[in-house]
Amino acid sequence: AQSVTQPDIHITVSEGASLELRCNYSYGATPYLFWYVQSPGQGLQLLLKYFSGDTLVQGIKGFEAEFKRSQSSFNLRKPSVHWSDAAEYFCAVGGLNTGTASKLTFGTGTRLQVML
Amino acid sequence: DAGVIQSPRHEVTEMGQEVTLRCKPISGHNSLFWYRQTMMRGLELLIYFNNNVPIDDSGMPEDRFSAKMPNASFSTLKIQPSEPRDSAVYFCASSLGENTEAFFGQGTRLTVV
Numbered sequence: 679a680q681s682v683t684q685p686d687i688h689i690t691v692s693e694g695a696s697l698e699l700r701c702n703y704s705y706g707a708t709p710y711l712f713w714y715v716q717s718p719g720q721g722l723q724l725l726l727k728y729f730s731g732d733t734l735v736q737g738i739k740g741f742e743a744e745f746k747r748s749q750s751s752f753n754l755r756k757p758s759v760h761w762s763d764a765a766e767y768f769c770a771v772g773g774l775n776t777g778t779a780s781k782l783t784f785g786t787g788t789r790l791q792v793m794l
Numbered sequence: 795d796a797g798v799i800q801s802p803r804h805e806v807t808e809m810g811q812e813v814t815l816r817c818k819p820i821s822g823h824n825s826l827f828w829y830r831q832t833m834m835r836g837l838e839l840l841i842y843f844n845n846n847v848p849i850d851d852s853g854m855p856e857d858r859f860s861a862k863m864p865n866a867s868f869s870t871l872k873i874q875p876s877e878p879r880d881s882a883v884y885f886c887a888s889s890l891g892e893n894t895e896a897f898f899g900q901g902t903r904l905t906v907v
Contacts, residue, residue, distance in 0.1 A: 780896035
C-alpha cells in the first residue's frame with residue numbers, strides 16, 4: 679500500500695542550528711511531493727513542491743528539499759533555524775494511483791521545537 | 795486573493811444535530827478538496843471535486859457525511875446526525891487543476907458534545 683512516513687514525531691533544535699526533517703514514501707513511480715507547515719490553530723501553508731526536474735527544490739522561508747529516488751525520500755532542510763520556524767511540518771505525496779497532484783496522502787507530521 | 799475561506803472557524807454542537815461546514819475556494823481554481831485532521835488518524839482526504847463534480851468520495855467515513863459543490867465558488871460538508879467522534883478540524887483546499895499544488899483554508903474546528 680502507498681504510504682508516507684515521517685519517522686520523527688518531535689524534534690528540538692537550537693536557534694541558528696541546521697535542520698533536517700525526514701520523509702519517505704512507498705510508491706512504485708515518482709509521485710508529486712510536497713512539504714506543508716502548520717502553525718498552532720492555523721491552516722497548512724505550502725513550503726515547497728517537487729513535480730519533476732531538478733531534484734533539489736527551494737521553497738519559502740529559506741527551506742529546501744531534495745528528492746532522492748533511490749531512497750524514496752524527500753527530506754526537508756534549513757541551514758539555520760529561526761524561533762519562528764517552530765511548528766508542525768507535514769510531508770505529503772500526491773498522484774498516488776490517481777495522476778492528481780493535489781489529492782494528497784500526508785505523513786503523520788513532525789513537530790519542531792526551537793530552543794532560544 | 796483572499797485564499798480559501800472556510801466558515802465557521804469554530805463550531806460546537808450537540809450530538810445528533812446537523813452541522814454544515816462551508817468553503818469558498820480560490821477564484822479560478824477548479825479542484826476542491828475536503829480533509830479532516832484528528833490526533834488519531836492525522837490528515838485524511840474525505841472527498842474531492844473537479845469542475846464541481848465529485849470525483850472521489852472514498853474517504854467519506856459514512857453516510858452521515860455528505861458534500862456538495864453547487865457552483866465553482868462554494869462547497870459544503872454536512873454531517874447529519876453528528877457524533878462526538880466527528881470532532882476534528884476540517885480543512886478545505888483548492889487547486890488550479892488536478893496537477894497543481896493545493897492551497898488550504900484555515901480550517902473549521904468542530905466539537906460535538
